[in-house]
Amino acid sequence: MPTDFTPFASLGxxxxxxxxxxxxxxxxxxxxxxTGILAGFLMPTNRDDWAWRASLLAGMxxxxxxxxxxxxxxxxxxxxxxxxxxxxGGLIVGVGVTFGGxxxxxxxxxxxxxxxxxxxxATVVFMIAAxxxxxxxxxxxxxxx
Amino acid sequence: MRFxxxxxxxxxxxxxxxxxxxxxxxxxxxxxxIAGTWDPSLAFVMGGALGVTALGYRFVLRRPSPRLAEAFHxxxxxxxxPTLIAGSAAFGVGWGLAGFCPGGALPAIGTLDxxxxxxxxxxxxxxIGAKLxxxxxxxxxxx
Numbered sequence: 538m539p540t541d542f543t544p545f546a547s548l549g550x551x552x553x554x555x556x557x558x559x560x561x562x563x564x565x566x567x568x569x570x571x572t573g574i575l576a577g578f579l580m581p582t583n584r585d586d587w588a589w590r591a592s593l594l595a596g597m598x599x600x601x602x603x604x605x606x607x608x609x610x611x612x613x614x615x616x617x618x619x620x621x622x623x624x625x626g627g628l629i630v631g632v633g634v635t636f637g638g639x640x641x642x643x644x645x646x647x648x649x650x651x652x653x654x655x656x657x658x659a660t661v662v663f664m665i666a667a668x669x670x671x672x673x674x675x676x677x678x679x680x681x682x
Numbered sequence: 683m684r685f686x687x688x689x690x691x692x693x694x695x696x697x698x699x700x701x702x703x704x705x706x707x708x709x710x711x712x713x714x715x716i717a718g719t720w721d722p723s724l725a726f727v728m729g730g731a732l733g734v735t736a737l738g739y740r741f742v743l744r745r746p747s748p749r750l751a752e753a754f755h756x757x758x759x760x761x762x763x764p765t766l767i768a769g770s771a772a773f774g775v776g777w778g779l780a781g782f783c784p785g786g787a788l789p790a791i792g793t794l795d796x797x798x799x800x801x802x803x804x805x806x807x808x809x810i811g812a813k814l815x816x817x818x819x820x821x822x823x824x825x
Contacts, residue, residue: 538708538712538719539712539719539721540703540706540708540709540712540719540721540723541721542721542722542723543703543723544722544723544726546701546702546703546723547701547702547703547723547724547725547726547727547730548726548727548729548730549698549701549702549730550697550698550699550700550701550702550703550704550727550730551698551702551726551727551728551729551730551731551732551733551734552698552730552731552733552734553694553695553697553698553701553702554695554698554699554702554727554730554731554734554735554785555698555730555731555732555733555734555735555738556694556698556734556738557691557692557694557695557698558695558731558734558735558738559734559735559738559739559742560691560694561688561691562738562739562742562743562748562754563738563742563745563748563749564687564691564748564749564750564751565688565748565750565751566747566748566751566752566753566754566755567751567755568755568756568757569691569695569735571783571784571785571788572784572809575784575788575806575809576809576813579806579809579810580810580813588685589684589685589688592685592686592688592689592692593688593689593691593692593695594692594788595689595692596688596689596690596691596692596693596694596695596696597692597693597695597696597699597788597789597791597792598692598696598788598789598791598792599689599692599693599696599792600692600693600695600696600697600699600700600789600792601696601700601705601789601790601792601793602792603693603696603697604697604700611793612700612705612706612790612792612793613705613706614705614706614707614790614793614795614797614798615706615707615708615709616707616708616781616795616797617707617708617711617781618707618711618779618780618781620797620800622779622780623780623782623797623800623801623804624800624801624804625776625779625780625804626776626777626778626779626780626781626782626801626804627776627780627782627800627801627802627803627804627805627807627808628776628804628805628807628808628811629772629773629775629776629779629808630773630776630777630780630782630783630784630801630805630808631776631804631805631806631807631808631809631810631811631812632769632772632776632808632809632811632812633769633770633771633772633773633774633775633776633808634769634773634784634809635769635808635809635812635813635816636765636766636768636769636772636812636816637765637766637767637768637769637770637771637772637773638757638759638765638766638769640773640783640784640785641704641728641777641783641784641785641786642695642731642783642784642785644770645728645732646728646731646732646735647735647739648757649732649736650732650735650736650739651739651743651756653757653760654760654762655757655759655760655761655762655766658762658766658767658770659766659767659769659770660770662767662770662771662774663770663771663773663774663777664774665774666770666771666772666773666774666775666777666778667714667774667775667777667778668714668716668778669774669778670714670774670775670777670778670779671711671714671715671778672714672715672716672717674778674779675715675717675718676717676718
């Protein structure tokens with residue numbers, strides 16, 4: 538399933554992600570890492586800590602509705618893989634980010650922005666692993682997943 | 683007020699994910715498919731996000747404290763260890779299978795698309811299972 542190359546929209550989206558990351562750090566001293574925010578929401582340590590995470594997640598989840606209000610279009614979600622791949626992928630992502638201590642937003646954006654050696658290594662590793670996985674599923678197995 | 687600001691920050695992040703194309707697994711998987719239907723768009727998402735954050739952090743982290751909280755909460759763990767590498771490699775495999783990373787899936791929940799809900803449910807099971815299996819993950823390790 539080919540997708541259009543969208544350099545301007547994607548750069549704009551990236552800039553918004555960056556603005557959100559800077560605002561969260563500047564005002565609340567927190568890293569905009571989806572893994573850490575979600576994990577702390579699922580297993581809260583105290584009420585106040587849970588409340589800011591819940592507010593942030595509520596904002597994220599509201600974004601498709603705002604997008605629809607502004608553009609009149611629904612957010613495009615195209616899934617070219619099977620439900621089984623989504624379930625297995627979801628499980629592996631959950632386990633991986635927990636042991637790896639972060640994901641694309643936490644390591645790939647906020648961590649590299651601080652030149653954290655852990656985040657630089659983590660990002661290189663998960664990018665290579667993702668490229669290798671897609672190569673195997675699409676070009677070796679032949680899209681059977 | 684405080685929570686309204688945090689809500690707005692979440693909304694900005696979510697809009698960035700949507701405009702960037704990261705809420706769409708087809709686009710994410712094409713970014714990884716260098717030998718096939720390659721779509722380099724996500725490099726622009728990463729580049730834009732990283733550029734703004736690196737620049738912003740330079741000014742923000744020079745301050746003694748955040749505006750609306752007592753202190754900056756930054757990861758303290760510095761050492762690259764096998765757990766970091768194995769966990770990140772596993773994350774990359776899962777990301778390559780499903781096309782969603784956590785930051786892409788969370789805003790996409792708002793579309794109520796069945797695959798997003800299935801992926802997110804499985805991811806939550808994975809996070810909780812891994813936390814329980816590992817016991818307590820050291821403070822400062824997660825970003």
